[in-house]
Amino acid sequence: MELNSIEREIHIEASPDVVFEVISAPEHVRQWWPDEAAYEPTPGSSGDIVFGDRSAADTKVVALTVVEAEPPRRFAFRWVYDDAEATPENSLLVTFDLVPSGSGTLLRFSETGFRDKGWAPAELEQNYTEHVHGWDYFLPRLVTYVDRLVAAR
Secondary structure, eight states: OOOSEEEEEEEESSOHHHHHHHHHOHHHHHHHSOSEEEOOSSTTOEEEEEESOTTSTTOEEEEEEEEEEETTTEEEEEEOOOSSSOOTTTSEEEEEEEEEETTEEEEEEEEEOTGGGTOOHHHHHHHHHHHHHHHHHHHHHHHHHHHHHHHHO
């Protein structure tokens, strides 16, 4: 097994403008992914996302740096790094490419860089598997959230 890249394609019944807003703006991102999100959706901006209650002992706070923000076609960020700055060698790269498709948008998702992190084989496999399960859970939530958002407009 390669264990370096996760890729998904999802069709969403909303315009690329709406989908871009939902994948990039923290107030929307926290509706389908983390419990908290604090960053500016502009290249070079750093912040964090939080899974759980920030005051709880088992809360996971993860640094995030926006790499690309090209409305309405691409949003990319680096995350899962412990150093002060995200680099290709110390972080994972998440990319959302948006392609108009009929009355909606084809979202092409990828997360890469697992092997570049230098994890031992067992740690690499564990992290990769956790991320596969995570995205398989959260990406459908993105679609559901967009559906609710579009219906309310």
